[in-house]
Amino acid sequence: MAQTHTAEEVRKHVRVYLMVFGALAVLTVVTVAVGYLHLPIVPALVVGLLIASVKAGLVAAYFMHLVSERKVIYGVLIMTGLFLLAMFILFISAYADQDGGLIVS
Amino acid sequence: MDIPYTITPRADTGVYNAKLGVWLFLASEVMLFGGLFSAYIFLRIGAPEWPGMIHGESFARASDILNVPLATLNTMILIGSSVTMVLAWASLLLNRFDRYRLYMGLTFLAGLAFLVVKAFEYGSKFEHGYLPAESNFLAIYFTLTGLHGLHVIGGMVVNGYLLGPGAKMWKTKPAQFINRVEVAGLYWHFVDLVWIFLFPTIYLL
Numbered sequence: 001m002a003q004t005h006t007a008e009e010v011r012k013h014v015r016v017y018l019m020v021f022g023a024l025a026v027l028t029v030v031t032v033a034v035g036y037l038h039l040p041i042v043p044a045l046v047v048g049l050l051i052a053s054v055k056a057g058l059v060a061a062y063f064m065h066l067v068s069e070r071k072v073i074y075g076v077l078i079m080t081g082l083f084l085l086a087m088f089i090l091f092i093s094a095y096a097d098q099d100g101g102l103i104v105s
Numbered sequence: 106m107d108i109p110y111t112i113t114p115r116a117d118t119g120v121y122n123a124k125l126g127v128w129l130f131l132a133s134e135v136m137l138f139g140g141l142f143s144a145y146i147f148l149r150i151g152a153p154e155w156p157g158m159i160h161g162e163s164f165a166r167a168s169d170i171l172n173v174p175l176a177t178l179n180t181m182i183l184i185g186s187s188v189t190m191v192l193a194w195a196s197l198l199l200n201r202f203d204r205y206r207l208y209m210g211l212t213f214l215a216g217l218a219f220l221v222v223k224a225f226e227y228g229s230k231f232e233h234g235y236l237p238a239e240s241n242f243l244a245i246y247f248t249l250t251g252l253h254g255l256h257v258i259g260g261m262v263v264n265g266y267l268l269g270p271g272a273k274m275w276k277t278k279p280a281q282f283i284n285r286v287e288v289a290g291l292y293w294h295f296v297d298l299v300w301i302f303l304f305p306t307i308y309l310l
Contacts, residue, residue: 010198017195018231021125021188028180032173035309038166048305055301063294070119073128080132084139091143097152 020062027055119207127288134256135232138299141249143262148241156242159235164242167308170235172226173248176308179222180300186215187297189194190264190290197283202275207270212293216261223254249303258294263289 005013031051039047061067066077109115110122118125149155156164164170189211196204230236230243237247267282267289274282 005198007199014192014195017188019193021184025181026185028177028184031305031309034175035168035173035305041270041310044310048310049302052302052305056298059187059294059298059301063187063297064291070114072120072125076128076132077126080135083132084135087136087139088143091147095147098181 016062020058023058024055027051112278112284121284123284123288124291127291131291134299135294138249138252141245141252142306144303145245145249148245152241157240159240159243160233167242167310170242171308172229174224174310175222176304179219180304182219182222183297183300184216186212186219187294189215190293194283194286194290197275197279197286205275206262206268206272209264209286213261213264213268216257216264219257220254220261245308249307253296253299253303256299260289260293260296264293 031048034044034047034051038044066073108122112121114120115122154163154165156167156170158164159170189208193205193208193212196202196208227247235243237244266287271285272282274285
């Protein structure tokens, strides 16, 4: 977010924060309601993580000001995403290769 | 020597130093929780049933053993505390220190409320003898929620400082104080964000 803020801008932001809070509260209720539907694991996982991602996106975008942040912060986040992906790929590779046949034949 | 760029942005990064520092710290936190989430996923997909057998009793769903209403309440508490945290920062921008104290106080109390609810949850698990060593499910449940709880405590220490002794800076260096509250907020929102993923994966799936 910019370094200088006029009072009017800040008040506008506050309205956005309150709307985001409303959206997060509604999505939490939806998450719990979907949980009680007892869907099979795959659709439950997809729906659950989808709603969680939307909520996390709202928190990151508005509360953490990522909608209007500097390039260097986006750079840090892109690198974090890549390293996280690399770690997941390592775990998945290890899981897929439990008998050791894939890499050492 | 004063730490440089606590108020004005550095020309090359475009942000004040503390903000970049906190984001780098949060990047390392993503890797920490990412690793534990991976552990959860692999314990789960490797298990014939989840949560499975605990004390000779078979559980088909996490919600049969965990308290979903209490966790939902805690989710609302944390989301609410994120809003009060950002309102505390906005109050300082509006030069309303009285409002800042109110919202920061509420944020601190919300953190405390979260921990009290968590303590009740843990207490009822311990009463039934549901300890981390009993099953993979309980082990990863206590590891993930325990580590998250430690993060809540850490955030409360920082927020408590900014509410109490640290608030003196508002009189001497208000711009730097506003930035301190902003970066403390970034951390607090991250703790909220972790819970947003923990809640459905552990309690509902």
